[in-house]
Amino acid sequence: MRPALDTTALTAPFGPEEERQLALAARADRPSPLGLLWRALGAGFLALVFTATFLGVLDEWVERGPWPAAFFLLVLCGMAAFVVAISISSLGAAQRRRARHLRLERFARDNRLYWMPEGNAPQYPGTIFSVGTTRLVRDRLFAGSGEFFDVGVLQAMTGSGKDRRTVEWSYLALRLTRDLPHLVLDSTRDNVLGQSSLPETMHRAQRLSLEGDFDRHFALYCPAGYERDALYVFTPDLMALLIDEAGDFDVEIVDDRMTLFTRRSVDPLDPETWRRYERIMELVLPKARRQTRRYRDERADAGETIALEGRRLRTGVPWSGLAIGVGVLAGWVVLRFVLGGG
Known part of the structure:
Protein backbone atom coordinates (compact mmCIF):
# COMPACT_ATOMS: atom_id res chain seq x y z
CA MET A 1 0.00 0.00 0.00
CA ARG A 2 1.28 3.43 -0.88
CA PRO A 3 1.90 5.91 1.94
CA ALA A 4 -0.72 8.62 2.36
CA LEU A 5 -0.42 11.38 -0.20
CA ASP A 6 1.06 14.64 1.06
CA THR A 7 -1.23 17.41 -0.20
CA THR A 8 0.64 20.31 1.44
CA ALA A 9 1.94 21.61 -1.88
CA LEU A 10 -1.59 22.09 -3.22
CA THR A 11 -2.50 24.84 -0.76
CA ALA A 12 0.67 26.04 1.00
CA PRO A 13 1.90 29.57 0.21
CA PHE A 14 4.75 29.78 -2.26
CA GLY A 15 8.24 30.22 -0.88
CA PRO A 16 10.80 32.80 -2.10
CA GLU A 17 12.26 30.39 -4.68
CA GLU A 18 8.85 29.56 -6.13
CA GLU A 19 7.88 33.23 -6.24
CA ARG A 20 11.11 33.85 -8.14
CA GLN A 21 10.23 31.08 -10.62
CA LEU A 22 6.81 32.60 -11.23
CA ALA A 23 8.33 36.05 -11.73
CA LEU A 24 10.89 34.68 -14.20
CA ALA A 25 8.15 32.84 -16.10
CA ALA A 26 6.04 35.99 -16.29
CA ARG A 27 9.04 37.96 -17.52
CA ALA A 28 9.76 35.32 -20.16
CA ASP A 29 6.23 35.70 -21.51
CA ARG A 30 6.76 39.36 -22.21
CA PRO A 31 7.48 40.17 -25.87
CA SER A 32 11.01 41.06 -26.97
CA PRO A 33 11.90 44.66 -27.96
CA LEU A 34 11.62 43.65 -31.64
CA GLY A 35 8.24 42.09 -30.94
CA LEU A 36 7.12 45.27 -29.20
CA LEU A 37 8.26 47.31 -32.22
CA TRP A 38 6.25 45.19 -34.65
CA ARG A 39 3.21 45.37 -32.38
CA ALA A 40 3.55 49.16 -32.15
CA LEU A 41 3.83 49.48 -35.93
CA GLY A 42 0.80 47.24 -36.44
CA ALA A 43 -1.21 49.13 -33.84
CA GLY A 44 -0.22 52.45 -35.41
CA PHE A 45 -1.35 51.33 -38.86
CA LEU A 46 -4.68 50.09 -37.51
CA ALA A 47 -5.10 53.33 -35.57
CA LEU A 48 -4.63 55.38 -38.75
CA VAL A 49 -7.21 53.31 -40.63
CA PHE A 50 -9.64 53.39 -37.72
CA THR A 51 -9.20 57.14 -37.14
CA ALA A 52 -9.91 57.94 -40.78
CA THR A 53 -13.01 55.77 -40.73
CA PHE A 54 -14.09 57.10 -37.34
CA LEU A 55 -13.82 60.75 -38.36
CA GLY A 56 -15.87 60.17 -41.50
CA VAL A 57 -18.63 58.31 -39.65
CA LEU A 58 -18.59 60.75 -36.73
CA ASP A 59 -18.94 63.73 -39.06
CA GLU A 60 -21.98 62.14 -40.69
CA TRP A 61 -23.56 61.27 -37.31
CA VAL A 62 -22.94 64.78 -35.90
CA GLU A 63 -24.99 66.23 -38.75
CA ARG A 64 -27.93 64.11 -37.55
CA GLY A 65 -27.82 65.56 -34.05
CA PRO A 66 -25.98 65.08 -30.73
CA TRP A 67 -27.61 61.79 -29.62
CA PRO A 68 -26.40 59.54 -32.48
CA ALA A 69 -22.87 60.90 -32.10
CA ALA A 70 -22.95 60.37 -28.31
CA PHE A 71 -24.22 56.82 -28.79
CA PHE A 72 -21.46 56.12 -31.32
CA LEU A 73 -18.79 57.39 -28.90
CA LEU A 74 -20.31 55.29 -26.10
CA VAL A 75 -20.08 52.16 -28.26
CA LEU A 76 -16.43 52.91 -29.08
CA CYS A 77 -15.60 53.41 -25.39
CA GLY A 78 -17.34 50.15 -24.56
CA MET A 79 -15.32 48.32 -27.20
CA ALA A 80 -12.10 49.79 -25.86
CA ALA A 81 -12.99 48.80 -22.30
CA PHE A 82 -13.81 45.28 -23.49
CA VAL A 83 -10.42 44.92 -25.21
CA VAL A 84 -8.62 46.16 -22.08
CA ALA A 85 -10.58 43.75 -19.86
CA ILE A 86 -9.81 40.80 -22.14
CA SER A 87 -6.10 41.68 -22.12
CA ILE A 88 -5.98 41.92 -18.33
CA SER A 89 -7.95 38.69 -17.99
CA SER A 90 -5.61 36.80 -20.32
CA LEU A 91 -2.57 37.97 -18.36
CA GLY A 92 -4.21 36.87 -15.11
CA ALA A 93 -5.18 33.50 -16.59
CA ALA A 94 -1.59 32.88 -17.70
CA GLN A 95 -0.31 33.70 -14.21
CA ARG A 96 -2.87 31.38 -12.58
CA ARG A 97 -1.96 28.60 -15.02
CA ARG A 98 1.72 28.92 -14.12
CA ALA A 99 0.90 28.83 -10.40
CA ARG A 100 -1.32 25.78 -10.95
CA HIS A 101 1.42 23.94 -12.83
CA LEU A 102 3.96 24.79 -10.15
CA ARG A 103 1.71 23.43 -7.39
CA LEU A 104 1.02 20.19 -9.26
CA GLU A 105 4.70 19.78 -10.12
CA ARG A 106 5.62 20.23 -6.45
CA PHE A 107 2.82 17.83 -5.37
CA ALA A 108 4.13 15.20 -7.80
CA ARG A 109 7.69 15.62 -6.52
CA ASP A 110 6.63 15.31 -2.88
CA ASN A 111 4.76 12.06 -3.60
CA ARG A 112 7.14 10.53 -6.17
CA ALA A 323 -36.14 11.41 -29.87
CA ILE A 324 -35.24 14.74 -28.28
CA GLY A 325 -33.72 15.94 -31.56
CA VAL A 326 -36.82 14.89 -33.52
CA GLY A 327 -39.04 16.65 -30.97
CA VAL A 328 -37.06 19.89 -31.26
CA LEU A 329 -37.20 19.71 -35.06
CA ALA A 330 -40.95 19.03 -35.01
CA GLY A 331 -41.50 21.98 -32.67
CA TRP A 332 -39.54 24.26 -34.99
CA VAL A 333 -41.58 23.10 -38.00
CA VAL A 334 -44.84 23.78 -36.14
CA LEU A 335 -43.74 27.25 -35.05
CA ARG A 336 -42.30 28.16 -38.44
CA PHE A 337 -44.85 26.85 -40.90
CA VAL A 338 -48.07 26.24 -38.96
CA LEU A 339 -48.31 28.95 -36.33
CA GLY A 340 -46.16 31.36 -38.31
CA GLY A 341 -48.22 30.93 -41.43
CA GLY A 342 -45.09 30.54 -43.55
Whole structure:
Protein backbone atom coordinates (compact mmCIF):
# COMPACT_ATOMS: atom_id res chain seq x y z
CA MET A 1 0.00 0.00 0.00
CA ARG A 2 1.28 3.43 -0.88
CA PRO A 3 1.90 5.91 1.94
CA ALA A 4 -0.72 8.62 2.36
CA LEU A 5 -0.42 11.38 -0.20
CA ASP A 6 1.06 14.64 1.06
CA THR A 7 -1.23 17.41 -0.20
CA THR A 8 0.64 20.31 1.44
CA ALA A 9 1.94 21.61 -1.88
CA LEU A 10 -1.59 22.09 -3.22
CA THR A 11 -2.50 24.84 -0.76
CA ALA A 12 0.67 26.04 1.00
CA PRO A 13 1.90 29.57 0.21
CA PHE A 14 4.75 29.78 -2.26
CA GLY A 15 8.24 30.22 -0.88
CA PRO A 16 10.80 32.80 -2.10
CA GLU A 17 12.26 30.39 -4.68
CA GLU A 18 8.85 29.56 -6.13
CA GLU A 19 7.88 33.23 -6.24
CA ARG A 20 11.11 33.85 -8.14
CA GLN A 21 10.23 31.08 -10.62
CA LEU A 22 6.81 32.60 -11.23
CA ALA A 23 8.33 36.05 -11.73
CA LEU A 24 10.89 34.68 -14.20
CA ALA A 25 8.15 32.84 -16.10
CA ALA A 26 6.04 35.99 -16.29
CA ARG A 27 9.04 37.96 -17.52
CA ALA A 28 9.76 35.32 -20.16
CA ASP A 29 6.23 35.70 -21.51
CA ARG A 30 6.76 39.36 -22.21
CA PRO A 31 7.48 40.17 -25.87
CA SER A 32 11.01 41.06 -26.97
CA PRO A 33 11.90 44.66 -27.96
CA LEU A 34 11.62 43.65 -31.64
CA GLY A 35 8.24 42.09 -30.94
CA LEU A 36 7.12 45.27 -29.20
CA LEU A 37 8.26 47.31 -32.22
CA TRP A 38 6.25 45.19 -34.65
CA ARG A 39 3.21 45.37 -32.38
CA ALA A 40 3.55 49.16 -32.15
CA LEU A 41 3.83 49.48 -35.93
CA GLY A 42 0.80 47.24 -36.44
CA ALA A 43 -1.21 49.13 -33.84
CA GLY A 44 -0.22 52.45 -35.41
CA PHE A 45 -1.35 51.33 -38.86
CA LEU A 46 -4.68 50.09 -37.51
CA ALA A 47 -5.10 53.33 -35.57
CA LEU A 48 -4.63 55.38 -38.75
CA VAL A 49 -7.21 53.31 -40.63
CA PHE A 50 -9.64 53.39 -37.72
CA THR A 51 -9.20 57.14 -37.14
CA ALA A 52 -9.91 57.94 -40.78
CA THR A 53 -13.01 55.77 -40.73
CA PHE A 54 -14.09 57.10 -37.34
CA LEU A 55 -13.82 60.75 -38.36
CA GLY A 56 -15.87 60.17 -41.50
CA VAL A 57 -18.63 58.31 -39.65
CA LEU A 58 -18.59 60.75 -36.73
CA ASP A 59 -18.94 63.73 -39.06
CA GLU A 60 -21.98 62.14 -40.69
CA TRP A 61 -23.56 61.27 -37.31
CA VAL A 62 -22.94 64.78 -35.90
CA GLU A 63 -24.99 66.23 -38.75
CA ARG A 64 -27.93 64.11 -37.55
CA GLY A 65 -27.82 65.56 -34.05
CA PRO A 66 -25.98 65.08 -30.73
CA TRP A 67 -27.61 61.79 -29.62
CA PRO A 68 -26.40 59.54 -32.48
CA ALA A 69 -22.87 60.90 -32.10
CA ALA A 70 -22.95 60.37 -28.31
CA PHE A 71 -24.22 56.82 -28.79
CA PHE A 72 -21.46 56.12 -31.32
CA LEU A 73 -18.79 57.39 -28.90
CA LEU A 74 -20.31 55.29 -26.10
CA VAL A 75 -20.08 52.16 -28.26
CA LEU A 76 -16.43 52.91 -29.08
CA CYS A 77 -15.60 53.41 -25.39
CA GLY A 78 -17.34 50.15 -24.56
CA MET A 79 -15.32 48.32 -27.20
CA ALA A 80 -12.10 49.79 -25.86
CA ALA A 81 -12.99 48.80 -22.30
CA PHE A 82 -13.81 45.28 -23.49
CA VAL A 83 -10.42 44.92 -25.21
CA VAL A 84 -8.62 46.16 -22.08
CA ALA A 85 -10.58 43.75 -19.86
CA ILE A 86 -9.81 40.80 -22.14
CA SER A 87 -6.10 41.68 -22.12
CA ILE A 88 -5.98 41.92 -18.33
CA SER A 89 -7.95 38.69 -17.99
CA SER A 90 -5.61 36.80 -20.32
CA LEU A 91 -2.57 37.97 -18.36
CA GLY A 92 -4.21 36.87 -15.11
CA ALA A 93 -5.18 33.50 -16.59
CA ALA A 94 -1.59 32.88 -17.70
CA GLN A 95 -0.31 33.70 -14.21
CA ARG A 96 -2.87 31.38 -12.58
CA ARG A 97 -1.96 28.60 -15.02
CA ARG A 98 1.72 28.92 -14.12
CA ALA A 99 0.90 28.83 -10.40
CA ARG A 100 -1.32 25.78 -10.95
CA HIS A 101 1.42 23.94 -12.83
CA LEU A 102 3.96 24.79 -10.15
CA ARG A 103 1.71 23.43 -7.39
CA LEU A 104 1.02 20.19 -9.26
CA GLU A 105 4.70 19.78 -10.12
CA ARG A 106 5.62 20.23 -6.45
CA PHE A 107 2.82 17.83 -5.37
CA ALA A 108 4.13 15.20 -7.80
CA ARG A 109 7.69 15.62 -6.52
CA ASP A 110 6.63 15.31 -2.88
CA ASN A 111 4.76 12.06 -3.60
CA ARG A 112 7.14 10.53 -6.17
CA LEU A 113 4.63 10.77 -8.97
CA TYR A 114 5.05 11.64 -12.61
CA TRP A 115 3.33 14.83 -13.72
CA MET A 116 2.38 15.74 -17.28
CA PRO A 117 0.78 19.17 -17.83
CA GLU A 118 -0.52 18.04 -21.23
CA GLY A 119 0.15 15.41 -23.86
CA ASN A 120 -1.31 12.50 -25.77
CA ALA A 121 -3.84 10.36 -23.91
CA PRO A 122 -2.60 7.00 -22.57
CA GLN A 123 -3.41 3.92 -24.65
CA TYR A 124 -5.59 2.17 -22.07
CA PRO A 125 -8.54 -0.07 -22.90
CA GLY A 126 -11.90 1.59 -22.32
CA THR A 127 -14.47 3.80 -23.97
CA ILE A 128 -13.07 7.21 -22.99
CA PHE A 129 -9.63 6.18 -24.27
CA SER A 130 -10.97 5.21 -27.69
CA VAL A 131 -13.72 7.75 -28.42
CA GLY A 132 -13.16 10.60 -30.88
CA THR A 133 -10.42 11.32 -33.39
CA THR A 134 -8.03 13.36 -31.25
CA ARG A 135 -7.43 12.52 -27.60
CA LEU A 136 -5.29 14.62 -25.29
CA VAL A 137 -4.80 14.60 -21.54
CA ARG A 138 -3.94 17.42 -19.15
CA ASP A 139 -3.13 17.66 -15.44
CA ARG A 140 -2.04 14.03 -15.55
CA LEU A 141 -0.40 12.48 -12.47
CA PHE A 142 0.51 8.82 -12.32
CA ALA A 143 2.58 6.44 -10.23
CA GLY A 144 5.75 5.07 -11.78
CA SER A 145 6.28 2.47 -9.08
CA GLY A 146 4.32 0.74 -6.35
CA GLU A 147 0.53 0.74 -6.53
CA PHE A 148 -0.48 1.83 -10.02
CA PHE A 149 -2.92 4.67 -10.53
CA ASP A 150 -3.34 7.33 -13.19
CA VAL A 151 -5.31 10.56 -12.75
CA GLY A 152 -6.01 13.18 -15.36
CA VAL A 153 -8.48 15.08 -17.53
CA LEU A 154 -9.01 13.50 -20.94
CA GLN A 155 -10.11 15.72 -23.83
CA ALA A 156 -11.55 14.08 -26.94
CA MET A 157 -12.56 15.70 -30.21
CA THR A 158 -15.75 14.15 -31.54
CA GLY A 159 -17.93 14.70 -34.58
CA SER A 160 -16.99 16.55 -37.75
CA GLY A 161 -17.77 19.81 -39.48
CA LYS A 162 -20.34 21.92 -37.63
CA ASP A 163 -20.96 19.04 -35.20
CA ARG A 164 -17.33 18.97 -34.12
CA ARG A 165 -16.96 19.45 -30.36
CA THR A 166 -14.61 18.75 -27.48
CA VAL A 167 -15.72 16.67 -24.50
CA GLU A 168 -13.84 16.11 -21.25
CA TRP A 169 -13.73 13.42 -18.59
CA SER A 170 -11.88 13.45 -15.29
CA TYR A 171 -10.64 9.92 -14.71
CA LEU A 172 -8.95 7.61 -12.21
CA ALA A 173 -7.44 4.49 -13.81
CA LEU A 174 -6.61 1.49 -11.60
CA ARG A 175 -5.32 -2.03 -12.19
CA LEU A 176 -6.94 -5.29 -11.13
CA THR A 177 -5.11 -8.60 -10.66
CA ARG A 178 -6.70 -10.47 -13.57
CA ASP A 179 -8.63 -9.98 -16.78
CA LEU A 180 -12.41 -9.68 -16.50
CA PRO A 181 -15.30 -9.37 -18.97
CA HIS A 182 -16.22 -5.90 -20.19
CA LEU A 183 -18.52 -4.43 -17.52
CA VAL A 184 -19.89 -0.89 -17.20
CA LEU A 185 -21.66 0.86 -14.33
CA ASP A 186 -23.43 3.98 -15.59
CA SER A 187 -23.88 6.37 -12.66
CA THR A 188 -27.28 8.06 -12.51
CA ARG A 189 -25.66 10.99 -10.68
CA ASP A 190 -23.38 11.67 -13.64
CA ASN A 191 -26.23 11.87 -16.13
CA VAL A 192 -26.88 15.11 -18.03
CA LEU A 193 -30.55 16.17 -18.27
CA GLY A 194 -31.55 12.61 -17.43
CA GLN A 195 -29.43 11.19 -20.27
CA SER A 196 -26.41 8.94 -19.85
CA SER A 197 -23.05 10.69 -20.15
CA LEU A 198 -21.22 7.54 -21.26
CA PRO A 199 -18.97 8.14 -24.30
CA GLU A 200 -20.83 5.40 -26.18
CA THR A 201 -24.42 4.19 -25.92
CA MET A 202 -24.56 0.60 -24.70
CA HIS A 203 -26.99 -1.81 -26.36
CA ARG A 204 -30.10 -1.98 -24.17
CA ALA A 205 -30.24 -5.78 -24.37
CA GLN A 206 -27.07 -5.87 -22.23
CA ARG A 207 -28.67 -3.99 -19.32
CA LEU A 208 -28.79 -6.11 -16.15
CA SER A 209 -30.79 -5.20 -13.07
CA LEU A 210 -28.83 -5.12 -9.83
CA GLU A 211 -30.06 -6.58 -6.59
CA GLY A 212 -31.80 -4.38 -4.02
CA ASP A 213 -32.17 -0.68 -4.83
CA PHE A 214 -28.76 -0.34 -6.50
CA ASP A 215 -30.50 0.41 -9.81
CA ARG A 216 -31.30 3.88 -8.44
CA HIS A 217 -27.57 4.63 -8.40
CA PHE A 218 -26.08 2.68 -11.30
CA ALA A 219 -27.16 1.00 -14.54
CA LEU A 220 -25.13 -2.18 -15.08
CA TYR A 221 -24.19 -3.41 -18.56
CA CYS A 222 -22.58 -6.77 -19.28
CA PRO A 223 -22.09 -8.91 -22.42
CA ALA A 224 -24.90 -11.34 -23.25
CA GLY A 225 -24.42 -14.57 -21.35
CA TYR A 226 -22.26 -12.93 -18.65
CA GLU A 227 -25.07 -11.96 -16.27
CA ARG A 228 -23.92 -14.34 -13.52
CA ASP A 229 -20.33 -13.17 -13.97
CA ALA A 230 -21.37 -9.53 -13.55
CA LEU A 231 -23.27 -10.27 -10.34
CA TYR A 232 -20.30 -12.31 -9.13
CA VAL A 233 -18.10 -9.22 -9.52
CA PHE A 234 -20.48 -6.51 -8.36
CA THR A 235 -21.66 -7.98 -5.08
CA PRO A 236 -23.88 -5.94 -2.73
CA ASP A 237 -20.96 -5.03 -0.45
CA LEU A 238 -18.83 -3.82 -3.38
CA MET A 239 -21.79 -1.88 -4.76
CA ALA A 240 -22.33 -0.23 -1.37
CA LEU A 241 -18.70 0.92 -1.36
CA LEU A 242 -19.01 2.27 -4.89
CA ILE A 243 -22.14 4.22 -4.01
CA ASP A 244 -20.51 5.71 -0.90
CA GLU A 245 -17.11 6.53 -2.37
CA ALA A 246 -17.66 6.87 -6.14
CA GLY A 247 -21.38 7.34 -6.65
CA ASP A 248 -20.99 10.16 -9.18
CA PHE A 249 -18.41 8.31 -11.29
CA ASP A 250 -19.11 5.92 -14.14
CA VAL A 251 -17.13 2.70 -13.67
CA GLU A 252 -15.74 0.57 -16.48
CA ILE A 253 -13.85 -2.71 -16.27
CA VAL A 254 -11.97 -3.79 -19.39
CA ASP A 255 -9.36 -6.56 -19.27
CA ASP A 256 -7.41 -5.91 -16.05
CA ARG A 257 -8.23 -2.18 -15.85
CA MET A 258 -10.85 -0.47 -13.77
CA THR A 259 -11.46 3.15 -14.74
CA LEU A 260 -13.68 5.62 -12.91
CA PHE A 261 -14.61 8.71 -14.91
CA THR A 262 -17.01 11.63 -14.84
CA ARG A 263 -18.00 14.60 -16.99
CA ARG A 264 -18.09 16.75 -13.87
CA SER A 265 -15.11 18.97 -13.14
CA VAL A 266 -12.72 17.47 -10.58
CA ASP A 267 -10.17 19.93 -9.19
CA PRO A 268 -6.69 18.36 -8.71
CA LEU A 269 -5.70 21.31 -6.51
CA ASP A 270 -8.36 20.41 -3.94
CA PRO A 271 -6.90 18.14 -1.21
CA GLU A 272 -10.34 16.55 -0.78
CA THR A 273 -10.07 15.22 -4.35
CA TRP A 274 -6.98 13.23 -3.38
CA ARG A 275 -8.45 12.07 -0.09
CA ARG A 276 -11.38 10.72 -2.07
CA TYR A 277 -9.11 8.99 -4.57
CA GLU A 278 -7.20 7.46 -1.66
CA ARG A 279 -10.41 6.09 -0.15
CA ILE A 280 -11.28 4.52 -3.51
CA MET A 281 -7.83 2.93 -3.71
CA GLU A 282 -7.91 1.79 -0.07
CA LEU A 283 -11.51 0.55 0.10
CA VAL A 284 -13.02 -0.07 -3.34
CA LEU A 285 -9.98 -1.42 -5.20
CA PRO A 286 -8.93 -4.07 -2.61
CA LYS A 287 -12.53 -5.27 -2.35
CA ALA A 288 -12.78 -5.59 -6.14
CA ARG A 289 -9.50 -7.50 -6.23
CA ARG A 290 -10.54 -9.89 -3.46
CA GLN A 291 -13.87 -10.48 -5.15
CA THR A 292 -12.32 -11.31 -8.52
CA ARG A 293 -9.06 -13.06 -7.61
CA ARG A 294 -10.59 -16.50 -8.28
CA TYR A 295 -12.65 -15.50 -11.30
CA ARG A 296 -12.33 -17.73 -14.36
CA ASP A 297 -14.23 -17.49 -17.63
CA GLU A 298 -15.38 -21.03 -18.36
CA ARG A 299 -16.20 -20.06 -21.97
CA ALA A 300 -12.60 -19.12 -22.78
CA ASP A 301 -10.56 -21.39 -25.04
CA ALA A 302 -7.09 -22.60 -24.15
CA GLY A 303 -4.68 -19.69 -23.97
CA GLU A 304 -7.47 -17.14 -23.47
CA THR A 305 -8.47 -15.44 -20.23
CA ILE A 306 -11.79 -14.08 -21.51
CA ALA A 307 -13.83 -15.54 -24.37
CA LEU A 308 -14.26 -13.36 -27.44
CA GLU A 309 -17.95 -12.66 -26.75
CA GLY A 310 -17.15 -11.31 -23.29
CA ARG A 311 -14.28 -9.00 -24.13
CA ARG A 312 -16.27 -6.02 -25.38
CA LEU A 313 -19.82 -4.74 -24.95
CA ARG A 314 -21.98 -4.03 -27.97
CA THR A 315 -22.84 -0.41 -28.61
CA GLY A 316 -26.34 0.74 -29.53
CA VAL A 317 -28.23 3.68 -30.96
CA PRO A 318 -28.91 6.67 -28.64
CA TRP A 319 -32.69 6.53 -29.16
CA SER A 320 -33.50 8.97 -26.37
CA GLY A 321 -31.17 11.59 -27.82
CA LEU A 322 -32.62 11.06 -31.28
CA ALA A 323 -36.14 11.41 -29.87
CA ILE A 324 -35.24 14.74 -28.28
CA GLY A 325 -33.72 15.94 -31.56
CA VAL A 326 -36.82 14.89 -33.52
CA GLY A 327 -39.04 16.65 -30.97
CA VAL A 328 -37.06 19.89 -31.26
CA LEU A 329 -37.20 19.71 -35.06
CA ALA A 330 -40.95 19.03 -35.01
CA GLY A 331 -41.50 21.98 -32.67
CA TRP A 332 -39.54 24.26 -34.99
CA VAL A 333 -41.58 23.10 -38.00
CA VAL A 334 -44.84 23.78 -36.14
CA LEU A 335 -43.74 27.25 -35.05
CA ARG A 336 -42.30 28.16 -38.44
CA PHE A 337 -44.85 26.85 -40.90
CA VAL A 338 -48.07 26.24 -38.96
CA LEU A 339 -48.31 28.95 -36.33
CA GLY A 340 -46.16 31.36 -38.31
CA GLY A 341 -48.22 30.93 -41.43
CA GLY A 342 -45.09 30.54 -43.55
